[in-house]
Amino acid sequence: GAVVSQHPSWVICKSGTSVKIECRSLDFQATTMFWYRQFPKQSLMLMATSNEGSKATYEQGVEKDKFLINHASLTLSTLTVTSAHPEDSSFYICSARGLAGYYEQYFGPGTRLTVT
Amino acid sequence: GQNIDQPTEMTATEGAIVQINCTYQTSGFNGLFWYQQHAGEAPTFLSYNVLDGLEEKGRFSSFLSRSKGYSYLLLKELQMKDSASYLCAVIDSNYQLIWGAGTKLIIKP
Numbered sequence: 001g002a003v004v005s006q007h008p009s010w011v012i013c014k015s016g017t018s019v020k021i022e023c024r025s026l027d028f029q030a031t032t033m034f035w036y037r038q039f040p041k042q043s044l045m046l047m048a049t050s051n052e053g054s055k056a057t058y059e060q061g062v063e064k065d066k067f068l069i070n071h072a073s074l075t076l077s078t079l080t081v082t083s084a085h086p087e088d089s090s091f092y093i094c095s096a097r098g099l100a101g102y103y104e105q106y107f108g109p110g111t112r113l114t115v116t
Numbered sequence: 117g118q119n120i121d122q123p124t125e126m127t128a129t130e131g132a133i134v135q136i137n138c139t140y141q142t143s144g145f146n147g148l149f150w151y152q153q154h155a156g157e158a159p160t161f162l163s164y165n166v167l168d169g170l171e172e173k174g175r176f177s178s179f180l181s182r183s184k185g186y187s188y189l190l191l192k193e194l195q196m197k198d199s200a201s202y203l204c205a206v207i208d209s210n211y212q213l214i215w216g217a218g219t220k221l222i223i224k225p
Contacts, residue, residue, distance in 0.1 A: 034213075043203065043217040044159070093158045104149065105213060107158040 003027055004096050006108035013084055013115055020080045021111045023094030029074035030096035034105060035067075038091045050077055074098075084115045118142045120216035122204050127222045128194055136189045136202050136219045144209020150178050150189045151203040153218065159203055162189070191221075199223045 003026040013019050023033060032051050036044045048064075050056035050071035058064045068080040077096075081088055091112050095105035120140045128134040140148070147166040151159035165171055165180035165187060177190040189202055204216040 044215050046213075046215070049212075091156075104161060104164060107160070110156075110158040112156075 002106045004106045004108040010112040018082045023077045025075045025096045028098045030098040032097045033077040034095045036093045086115045089115045122216045122219045125220045133192050138187045138204035140206045142206050142208045146207035149205045153201045
């Protein structure tokens with residue numbers, strides 16, 4: 001149980017375009033979802049935390065108008081990278097937490113974004 | 117501030133035992149996780165400790181001392197597939213997960 005999927009697994013887009021990444025909890029209801037970014041050979045960097053039905057909480061330094069997060073249901077959160085630039089190229093990983101009283105985060109497989 | 121320290125890189129031999137340490141200073145404590153992350157993949161859960169002591173799970177064990185702000189992950193009978201980064205993460209008083217930078221473990225034949 002506790003499976004999280006992400007789509008797409010990789011995407012290449014042109015500079016200036018927008019890309020949407022979906023994160024789904026397949027067999028549980030995710031009250032909280034997290035979006036991370038990871039550059040090569042670096043650790044995970046939390047971008048934002050989203051709770052179903054409310055606005056996401058962004059970490060310091062993360063532009064909320066550039067990285068739009070929507071958590072419309074208990075099983076789906078989306079991250080849209082707007083007006084992407086080459087420096088946005090990274091590995092984006094979502095995780096979900098839903099089990100009451102337990103704080104483990106279940107990770108999706110990640111989405112590798114390359115902006116040309 | 118909040119801080120989690122773990123060695124950047126470690127090297128060990130196939131079949132041997134390796135211990136990866138993690139020390140933390142956080143605002144509150146609600147548990148500590150160890151995750152394994154292979155290159156190009158998302159992290160996968162290894163262990164969760166919230167009480168002092170040793171938790172054993174197959175070849176992997178995790179130890180916690182809350183009074184010392186210290187944990188370690190012990191890997192026995194190392195296999196080549198254990199080559200990965202190992203991430204220590206602590207849940208603080210706000211139930212936020214604070215991540216360490218990870219320890220890259222290199223296994224040599």
